Amino acid sequence: MKKREFLVSSVGIGAVLPAISAVAASEKAVSADEEIKGLFRVNPYLQNVSETEVTVMWMTRTTCFSWVEWGETKELGNATQSIVDGQVTANNTLNKITISGLEPGTSYFYRIYSREIIEYNPYKVKWGATEKSAVLSFTTPHVKSDSLNCIFFNDIHDRLQTFNALLDQVKGFDHDLSIFNGDCFNDPRSEEHVYPLLDAYGQGVRAAERPVIYLRGNHEIRGSYSRQWPSVGSNPGGKQYFAMRRGPIQFIFMDCGEDKPDSHQAYSGLNDFEGFHREQAGWLEKEIEKPEFKNAKYRVLVHHIPIYGLNEKKYNPWKSLWGPAMNRAGFDISFHGHTHRAVIHPPMTAGEHNFPVIIGGGPTMDNGTLTLLQADATELTVKLVGTDGRCIATHTVPART
Ligand SMILES: [Fe+2]
Numbered sequence: 001m002k003k004r005e006f007l008v009s010s011v012g013i014g015a016v017l018p019a020i021s022a023v024a025a026s027e028k029a030v031s032a033d034e035e036i037k038g039l040f041r042v043n044p045y046l047q048n049v050s051e052t053e054v055t056v057m058w059m060t061r062t063t064c065f066s067w068v069e070w071g072e073t074k075e076l077g078n079a080t081q082s083i084v085d086g087q088v089t090a091n092n093t094l095n096k097i098t099i100s101g102l103e104p105g106t107s108y109f110y111r112i113y114s115r116e117i118i119e120y121n122p123y124k125v126k127w128g129a130t131e132k133s134a135v136l137s138f139t140t141p142h143v144k145s146d147s148l149n150c151i152f153f154n155d156i157h158d159r160l161q162t163f164n165a166l167l168d169q170v171k172g173f174d175h176d177l178s179i180f181n182g183d184c185f186n187d188p189r190s191e192e193h194v195y196p197l198l199d200a201y202g203q204g205v206r207a208a209e210r211p212v213i214y215l216r217g218n219h220e221i222r223g224s225y226s227r228q229w230p231s232v233g234s235n236p237g238g239k240q241y242f243a244m245r246r247g248p249i250q251f252i253f254m255d256c257g258e259d260k261p262d263s264h265q266a267y268s269g270l271n272d273f274e275g276f277h278r279e280q281a282g283w284l285e286k287e288i289e290k291p292e293f294k295n296a297k298y299r300v301l302v303h304h305i306p307i308y309g310l311n312e313k314k315y316n317p318w319k320s321l322w323g324p325a326m327n328r329a330g331f332d333i334s335f336h337g338h339t340h341r342a343v344i345h346p347p348m349t350a351g352e353h354n355f356p357v358i359i360g361g362g363p364t365m366d367n368g369t370l371t372l373l374q375a376d377a378t379e380l381t382v383k384l385v386g387t388d389g390r391c392i393a394t395h396t397v398p399a400r401t
Helices: 020-029 160-168 191-204 273-287 317-329
Strands: 040-047 054-071 078-080 090-099 107-121 124-132 136-139 148-153 177-181 212-215 242-246 249-253 298-302 333-336 343-345 357-359 369-375 379-386 391-398
Touching: 040 107, 040 191, 040 212, 054 191, 078 090, 090 107, 160 191, 160 369, 177 333, 191 212, 273 317, 298 317, 343 391
Parallel strands: 148 177, 177 212, 249 298, 298 333, 333 357
Antiparallel strands: 040 054, 054 078, 054 090, 054 107, 107 124, 107 136, 148 369, 242 249, 343 357, 369 379, 379 391
């Protein structure tokens, strides 16, 4: 859409005040004919929903000032904007607004707003119209919750036909969290490439109301936009590897990097994943000693490239570097993709994995899979489902007592 097609008359600067309390008031000053549609390029999606915090992300088609209104009722009543070093974030298109001070296990309502900035001059901002979303809602997790339902996608490789067929299989499954476990963005090359996918994935999994996690596979780190790609998400701790507690599950997410050595000519000397692997090895050793890991009902490991169940001839530096700690940790189950062949490897001993290894399928209608995880007070069940709804494999592990 061209800018002028959705512009209506601008209002005075006094109608949008930077103070948080005044931001809510400003909405009243924007009359109905100054509201527009089509400003949102990527609809809102929830990132890093913890017991006390949520990050709301969205992208606009043109530069804006954006904010979130929220509250425990549909009347909202609070407003939050992003402030960096004394400046209210504005004249931008990628929005990442964090609401803090929330209560665990509590439902909240929210609505996003973006107001177009037509011109940004010293002493004079020329405002355009405002777009707002519907009133949406989310629920913060609670460490005392006994249950969690997750859906995993992997290796979609931009194929929305496969994604949509898998989405059909989510129907009837009330998920709390979605996880895209790598290679869902195939060699990201631009905003024009990434944003429509982000919007399709986010809307598909209802990410405006249920948090979503986008993890890197080896393909997210290949394209010309790969160094910008992490900015479209917000993980706990701000890194591509992290731990988080959601209800009865302590998750450990790791990032394998590329599937060939840094010295391979394909990477032009621009990767140092070997250093990144060592950094994560040290981090993993500490994470598995923490009380939140040890006292969880389930310990779940997630990374894109499987280090067990991989062809013996494949590059696999992770097995010797991470494997001993992973086996010592007492993981209950792990989730992966990459091979494009769905399979569940039961636990093995003798230098291999002592936890079940779940590997999702590939990007085609024939080999694509959805992984459903359902955890309650007594057991965690995993089901791999094909695009046509057929059950490919299941596995169940008991809760720790
Ligand atoms: Fe992969």
